[in-house]
Amino acid sequence: MGFCTSTGLLPPGVSTVTDQDWEGLCLAQTRLKAARGHIFLHPAARFLNPSGETRPQECFQQGLYNQVQTPTLLPRGSRNEHHVVPGREHRPRPCESRPGRRKRLRWAAESRGCAPLDHGDPGEAPAGELWWQTQEHPSPPRLAASPSAAPSRTRLRGLPRVICRTPHPLPQPRPFLRARAAVFSAPSELFRAGQGNATALAYLSEDPAPVARFLSWCRRVGLELSPKVAVSRQGTVAGYGMVARESVQPGELLFAVPRAALLSQHTCSISGLLERGGYAGGERGALQSQSGWVPLLLALLHELQAPASPWSPYFALWPELGRLEHPMFWPEEERRRLLQGTGVPEAVEKDLASIRSEYYSIVLPFMEAHPDLFSPTVRSLELYRQLVALVMAYSFQEPLEEEDDEKEPNSPLMVPAADVLNHLANHNANLEYSPNCLRMVATQPIPKGHEIFNTYGQMANWQLIHMYGFTEPYPDNTDDTADIQMVTVREAALQGTKVEAERLLLYERWDFLCKLEMVGEEGAFVIGREEVLTEEELAMTLKVLCMPAEEFREFKDQDGWGDDKREEDSLTITNIPKLKASWRQLLRDSVLLTLQTYATDLKTEQDLLSSKEVYATLSWREQQALQVRYGQKMILHQLLELTN
Numbered sequence: 001m002g003f004c005t006s007t008g009l010l011p012p013g014v015s016t017v018t019d020q021d022w023e024g025l026c027l028a029q030t031r032l033k034a035a036r037g038h039i040f041l042h043p044a045a046r047f048l049n050p051s052g053e054t055r056p057q058e059c060f061q062q063g064l065y066n067q068v069q070t071p072t073l074l075p076r077g078s079r080n081e082h083h084v085v086p087g088r089e090h091r092p093r094p095c096e097s098r099p100g101r102r103k104r105l106r107w108a109a110e111s112r113g114c115a116p117l118d119h120g121d122p123g124e125a126p127a128g129e130l131w132w133q134t135q136e137h138p139s140p141p142r143l144a145a146s147p148s149a150a151p152s153r154t155r156l157r158g159l160p161r162v163i164c165r166t167p168h169p170l171p172q173p174r175p176f177l178r179a180r181a182a183v184f185s186a187p188s189e190l191f192r193a194g195q196g197n198a199t200a201l202a203y204l205s206e207d208p209a210p211v212a213r214f215l216s217w218c219r220r221v222g223l224e225l226s227p228k229v230a231v232s233r234q235g236t237v238a239g240y241g242m243v244a245r246e247s248v249q250p251g252e253l254l255f256a257v258p259r260a261a262l263l264s265q266h267t268c269s270i271s272g273l274l275e276r277g278g279y280a281g282g283e284r285g286a287l288q289s290q291s292g293w294v295p296l297l298l299a300l301l302h303e304l305q306a307p308a309s310p311w312s313p314y315f316a317l318w319p320e321l322g323r324l325e326h327p328m329f330w331p332e333e334e335r336r337r338l339l340q341g342t343g344v345p346e347a348v349e350k351d352l353a354s355i356r357s358e359y360y361s362i363v364l365p366f367m368e369a370h371p372d373l374f375s376p377t378v379r380s381l382e383l384y385r386q387l388v389a390l391v392m393a394y395s396f397q398e399p400l401e402e403e404d405d406e407k408e409p410n411s412p413l414m415v416p417a418a419d420v421l422n423h424l425a426n427h428n429a430n431l432e433y434s435p436n437c438l439r440m441v442a443t444q445p446i447p448k449g450h451e452i453f454n455t456y457g458q459m460a461n462w463q464l465i466h467m468y469g470f471t472e473p474y475p476d477n478t479d480d481t482a483d484i485q486m487v488t489v490r491e492a493a494l495q496g497t498k499v500e501a502e503r504l505l506l507y508e509r510w511d512f513l514c515k516l517e518m519v520g521e522e523g524a525f526v527i528g529r530e531e532v533l534t535e536e537e538l539a540m541t542l543k544v545l546c547m548p549a550e551e552f553r554e555f556k557d558q559d560g561w562g563d564d565k566r567e568e569d570s571l572t573i574t575n576i577p578k579l580k581a582s583w584r585q586l587l588r589d590s591v592l593l594t595l596q597t598y599a600t601d602l603k604t605e606q607d608l609l610s611s612k613e614v615y616a617t618l619s620w621r622e623q624q625a626l627q628v629r630y631g632q633k634m635i636l637h638q639l640l641e642l643t644n
Helices: 019-033 056-062 198-202 209-221 271-275 294-305 332-339 344-369 381-394 461-467 486-495 500-515 535-546 549-557 573-578 581-595 602-610 612-617 620-643
Strands: 229-232 241-244 253-258 395-397 412-414 429-433 437-442 481-485 524-528
Touching: 209 229, 271 294, 294 344, 294 381, 294 412, 332 344, 332 620, 344 381, 344 461, 381 395, 381 412, 461 620, 481 486, 481 581, 481 620, 486 500, 486 524, 486 535, 486 581, 500 535, 500 549, 524 535, 524 620, 535 581, 573 581, 573 620, 581 620, 602 612, 602 620
Parallel strands: none
Antiparallel strands: 229 241, 253 437, 395 412, 429 437, 481 524
């Protein structure tokens, strides 16, 4: 097969192989890993045009973008640990961090973005799911990042290791945690990321030229790759990825990217113009947006169309635009049918509105003011939407130092080589930064031939599909969560009132909780597999809504002070059965109301998952949506058991 080890296209330790050997090796690895890599990339099966691959830059230069068939709503998501939709206002509340707990946002964005187990043993996987991990049946693709505006549900903010990959480019709340910046949900790249899917891989081009050109470019710009790693499509969950050619030990440097090789608004060929805001007066605020991504997106729009752009070899590894699988690109009817109750449809609607607003109010006027820099071929809302999704999935945002948390977040960056890595919750590499370069370092032993995975943050499956267009199969995503809308708890409490006076008192209690900033109309309580991530908010809500009237009056007069939290009131998963009966009943009623928002019940999902034959008949989107729904319902049903 004409592949050479010098370009990193062969598996570790292999110098020459026959076509048959190569196919057998790839098939074996694909079956073992497929479905794990849907992070930034999407199922590759639908990524390419029937006639072959069409690269984004080629389309722009030839004015063919509009001719690239965008499957009626085929897309992928982008990645971000906390989705923020362009144009959507996000009101973060104070967050707390405790040893062993991840920091979390208390307020959800305006739209519902994230969503929310019936089994005897909470720790036991339901029967019929283990076949995913056998060699005969590949597991569904994993995560991909997505760019979307902050969904309305309260969501977790994964703590980025050192550098966080930004998920959405549009309006995103300023990250007050050291986490990847949020972006609006956009389609994720099909090729890129972790949706490891055997079918998708079959459609990928075997042309080694893009990788060879990219590696040559890396040498020119001083981007150093360890001889122990290789950039390849072979042996990865989906699309391009990075595999270990030799065994790697924790702490070993995989590659280093000099700051000069980063692509951003400060390093592109129109950096001066972007710095001035694009206008003679130098109005720096002219390109400001809620997402903070406009300058980078304009830089990419310009570089992609430039025939002699120095970034061309880097762009060659990007997934094909127009083939992303984020829910934002699905037909509305399909999106609502498959993801009802998960919070994703509502988040996507917010994203689309935000993207459109940002494009027409900021981006298009800027491009029209500089026709010599932006040809008509790139002045397209659809192209902008696709590019936003791509940037969300592939960009990174360098976290602020602890003492700088009140400052504006750093601008997003495109980090060559780092964005090749697919995502996995149990990742084996982390991106670190230093004044002169960004370094990808192994965090676990990586055996020869295994894929190298980065992490996009602690993300639930609803976030993964929303931002990246893929999910991790149950029970692999240990960061999965389920949401209970705050207003749902209020509704459950109202069900227990019998007279008008009781209803009025309940609304008074709710208003008091709002004053304490414990609840909000757009917020949600976030439940993980092993902990309640919004424990303080949920505990206070249950306490105030369930306490006797006289006790509430006294508590209110003290403005919530003097509240001595008792150990038996702790909302750890193991302690929930020990809560007061009134607390458990209200929590249980809230879970039951939440489960009613889904179109199907848990048993229906289990039947689909327990039969590999039936599961195989589902479309890729149906499989990914099923993983989202099932993971959320499992968490909710576990909560039902604990409150019984």
